[in-house]
Amino acid sequence: MKNKWMKVGLVAMMAGLSIGTSIAEAAGVLTIGRREDSTTFDPIKTAQNIDFWVFSNVYDVLIRVDKSGKLLEPGLAESWSVSPDGTTYTFKLRDAKFSDGSPITGEDAAHSLLRIRDDGGSLWSDSYQVIDTATQGEDTRTLVVKLKTLSAPFLASLAMPGASILSKKGLESMGAEAYAENPIASGAFKLKEWRRGDRVILERNPNFWEANRVKLDGVEWISVPDDNTRMLNVQAGQLDAALFVPFSRVAELKKDPELVVTQDASTREDHLLINHEHGLLAKKEVRKALDMAIDKQAIVDTVTFGLGEIANSYIPKGALYHDDKALQRPYDPEKAKQMLADAGAADLKLNYVVNAGNEVDEQIAVLLQQQLAKAGVTANLQKVDPSQSWDKLVEGDYDLSVMYWTYDVIDPDQKTTFVLGHDSNMNYMTRYQNETVKKLVADARVEMDPAKREAMYMELQKTAKADVHWIDLYYSPFINVTRKNIENFYQNPLGRFFLEDTVKN
């Protein structure tokens, strides 16, 4: 969320940054450049990738998502069983320790789950309301969770970074605030130092239950906001790796023999939000016409330099229950114009909220503005600071705006609930209303038969598309660059880095 005011400071900071970024550290410490610094180490108080991606390697979860991003695998829970009625889960925990040497018990796990459900500051409490009770079982290495109802996505939701396992004793003795600054780790690395706004310095956690898997001595997450500077730092060997390679730089960086550019499949989808409550946008025909007036291929070619792919469904390609054959309306500005005229929406004027400072967003805006003009639609671009644009979307003070979503949970329920389930966020601020869809989303959540569930999600995708709840634009990979002496620097489709496997030669 790079913003304009940062850019102001940036102009002044540029020189400082290029000098200030540390020269490659002693062997074994991986330096990673990224756009922003972390905001917290309290897993329940953030929904941002910048935080998740760091503490996924500091905290472990009960159940993990594997490298393919499609399957669940044991984490701190080495095995689990489900009661015949499907509402009681019993987890057997590993013999594992926190970074302070104390054992990880069922009580810690239970406390972490209840905390994400109940804590006033939790951003995720809605998703964990299904938990009725969570308690330590007959011994300290057993956790028993009783659910209020059946829940198909429950196990997958335990893999969400927000549900990381924290030390109950630590939380109680230090307080949550202090814990968030100075966490007791359950994962591969522990926090050594956090220079706010600059970098997070992690070191190997010798008490991690899989400590012998970790090759690196430490990891430094360094914030280098300017894209060009960050790339230059890797090229110059001042950083081992950099995230968020701009699409426009990929071809050029690939030519550098010292570098490796990785494109890891992701669950990211960029889409155009439509405010269904604003005048003519309430008409399905008008929204359909807008869909047809947008040339997604042009966006893929121009903005993503061919690295993205046209999106046809809100469930990303490669994810569970993605509909390969989902409807893709053809690009036809003439017909769109006609449809708009028929719907009484000729000379449509729309207010398009753009995230200022986001290059990709701004480029899409300029492109869409021209495309929509061909269908007779005037889009007035309104560039606003990202923090402000979010408020505008929440208040409904917009007609169009581009946003994106990356999965946090492999189960489609999370995104579906957020986007179609008439949740507390007005269906991702679109104000889309469809009672049949709402019911289907709720039903799919408790349907335990995978085949039936798949059919329900196919139906959901079809209806959402028919209603044009929003306009799917494109899917894009995670693009990172490393020096060639770095091996196994990998992100799964949910964004988790497997730094426990990364090697620096």
Next chain:
Amino acid sequence: MSVRALAVGRMGWRWRLGRQPALVIGATILTVFVVAALLAPYISPYDPIAQDIEFRLQNPSWAHPFGTDNFGRDVFSRVIWGARIDLQIALLGVIFPFVIGTLVGTVAGFFGGIVDALLMRLIDVILAFPFLVLVLSIIAILGPGLGSFYIAMALVGWVSYARLIRAHVLVLKNSDYAIAAVSLGFSRSRIMFRHLLPNAIAGSVVFSMSDAVLVLLNGAAISYLGLGVQPPIAEWGIMVAEGQPFITTAWWITLFPGLSIVMLAFGFSLFGDALGDALGVKE
């Protein structure tokens, strides 16, 4: 003694023009940009906002002398059309502060006393804030756009003019002709605006030229930050910002609008210096 004769005598500078190479060069640069701006629809080879994705990120060539940007828009045409906006920025961004500052400065200098003290303290308050920070804050309140930029410039930029004029008026109001005008019973406004102001204004005119440079740079900076001109309109500052992601791969998107800003600023600067010499104004 006619006050008017005095003024004309001081301003009899026309004959000196030809001996000023700086003035000639400055005026030439300004003329080129003004002509380009006026004739933009006729001399620009392409529509400045028409996208042609097939021909994006093209090197400079005969078809596209300054190359094309990431949307396939012709950078040359955009630079020409950008001159319209940037000259407008320089002009309007200077005129409002000039007028306000001149009025305030004359009044403060002429009346002195409590009026002067109040106005000067107000100026001190405004000057206490960093210029760009104040401008950015005002624009943040009013919302992005050139209108907000002009308002912000008018609210903040007048202080320099006011101080300059006030200083001159303070000196001039004790001169013989001013005292003569008072003793003739002329009204205050007549003395202020017909006798003092014409003699005090030369310095401000010269200053306005160098101010135009700063305003132009600020305008471009504001647009670069996304708070001024909104896309897809061609303006040099926003073009530099839009070209920035491509600076290592397609330098021409950024270079030409950047050079234009420098050249226009250079033109104003030379012209202002030479004008100062010609008018006998010491910086």
